[in-house]
Amino acid sequence: MSAPAPATPDALSLRAGLELPYTHVDDVFSGGRWTPAQGTGRNPVTDPATGEIWGSVPDGNAEDIDAAVGAARQAFESGPWRRMSATDRAGYLLRIAEGIEARAEQIALTNTRENGSPVAESRGAAANAASILRYFASLAPRLDAEDVRPFPSGVGESVVRRDPVGVCALIAPWNFPINLMVIKLAPALLAGCSVVMKPASPTPLSFRFIVDAVAAAGVPDGVVNLVTGSGRLGDALVRHPGVDKVAFTGSTPVGRKIAAAAGELLRPVTLELGGKSSAIVLPDADLEAMSSVLVRSCMRNTGQTCYISTRILAPASRYDEVVDMVTATIAAGRQEDPLDPDTVFGPCATSSQFNTVMEYVASAHAEGARATTGGRAAQLGGGLEDGFFVEPTVFADVAPSLRIAREEIFGPVLSVLRYDDVDDAVALANNTRFGLGGLVFGEDQDAALAVADRIDSGSVGLNFFASNHSAPFGGRHDSGLGTEYGEEGLSAYLSYKSIHRR
Template structure:
């Protein structure tokens, strides 16, 4: 039975929408209607920003609380999310096709872990940063919350990415207006329910589902102090233009076309599960995946066979089945996009070694087979453009210097990985890659370390203490000791 909601979470309460417009959500695995929610229009965004503004400007409100008091509230919020974790994971899998085994971790457990992490990071700093002056006196450097944050999140890892923004923003003392993607809105109602149950102060978190127009209106809203966006590079450029004109701080985590560099001593067979997670996780719908696989010519045929075998071995099926490794794509439009890139790869002369079509028997839902191309030219469309689906391009290289040149020959610079039996060699190679984060014999976005992109992959950082700093503004207070 479809799940329908009829209100927004604004100002700590359930609020009726300003219009009758609605967002219909379809299940990725079947194409059937999964539910619907109201679509936020300007009046709804105005109400959400006003509630956030009131909460932030309250002279005795959240931003004035001690870090320890904020941490206790965030811990309660985390507990409420944990209680709802299994249902949140189910809803995400239903909507975007993420295998439930993955959703249970990233969407069911991850958000609460991020809240607890940032509660601890925020509470750990208690002493003033006092700096002796060069010419007498001293300066106290004070981090202050930046204000009302517009957080705009995508559909691929909706709750994990939501809390990469919401957790540090709240820990810093900010108030948030969250806009979920229209493809994944049902799970956002679990967040509102958890915030309500945890007693989060009214207006501190407000949720307004909507599409591109809602996002544009929110980004340019005069009541917003900071924008944090995760999504495509094209939309990120537009947001950056708006924020630049308004002189508004912005963080952008954008697209990627990362390289998975297999060095000539690698033993992929020993780490194939990790290689799968670094290249085809979440049905290929992750921005940092190593979809360009660089393999040495001396072992090229062997490694093409290994990657092809891995792709063929994946269990394709219902995203809600715990055994599924490769589920459907999020929408019919996304499936069409991926299939158009596969056709482009074939027409450009790349050699298809497996996949390229729809799985047998997948007459419902938006499935695409795990697809591997060999003999790919790094200048081709499938090697340079973000496909966002289960498509890998295996590119040959002659020596390590050429591998590095190919890896760095991209408009993007988000992630990457190096595969070798010599971790020191892998680390040395990783240091020379033009990417914000690189893995050696695996890849993970560890919450303790900053995650951000170079070049067209974005501006700013999420995760780590650096992620908290994105939601702070620094004030320097000079004290003249002569007085």
């Protein structure tokens, strides 16, 4: 007789042995040191799997912003950082990468307790962040190389200088806090900028490991600074007169406000915002292969990923077959404590996001969509009764006019829409105000590529989706302004000067 399967550990047992270095902290990082915050308020840090408040950070104020921006300004104007060669700065990036990797497990566990990302996901954050840093370090020779361009008329030449843009405000969201900050930090540092980092209020503690790695790498004082607080603090940072550039990842409504402020101040800004991407399933698609990448491509991080294709566009001839495959794949994903390595789907990151997702689920039911799996708040035990869990949900019979087909949900909800022919599929994919990601599934690579070329989006995957550190990533329309990753992402932190000579 076979031995019984081991019992699933409950939330209390998984958390009992955790030893996290940062829980309740009182300081911010400014001018190369941790100093007590001037703001007297506190922002709690809640575990979304249990509803427990387990940490807190200062709710910074104007004085904290002034100190951080002032330190960054002094470092930029008077310090050695911008005067180093890019190759020398790249050496620091490589040491930061090593420092982040050395803190990988603490980063993962802290991140999971902050936002509920399954630890199977958060355990990749440090390696990915290190890879981003190493990629941008590899671009140093391009910055150090002399760039001389002759006049077309032949009367002289121009020396093109690539100067750092200045003090940068870097504002990251709560869904992938480490990587979405490092994709800003790495090019800013290589370019010679100094920065003030502002994390989203639900995920402030994991950022301290980035600062620890920066300090251990010996980055000069004031080059990297960290403040914590609410959205009000982020607005003050964006508008601070000492800031030269803003980089923000987050929601489209907040991005609009930042863009308005940047326009008023004539301040360069990079915005990576929301999405409502589609996966077009061509008639010849291999559904078994699609199933193997479905969660990663369409419901990654419990649906809390900006570029994922949460609308599955299926041909009428195979609609029921696609619905069955998507339903079975999502239903098979384990939803449990995100600290359990076998968990596929965790909770929504905040109680507010839980409420938002449940409103969309209710609207789908009311508007006639059919839930083939999920469609309710999840009822979990073992200490997770107060967590923010929504059952992973698939809706079929979704008309393009439904809210769930038009608006970004940012939760574990997929919609399967029907199309008649490829032209209809492309029109449905482009019938959105967003333009961030997308997928085409099909066996004929040339045909799939031809369809991808017709999708009005910043990135499209053929039979899988992943970000390439060396290729630009950015959104169109309401999905943002500018790009990150690649040489194009580095260019966002540079200011160009042409010196003309005979």
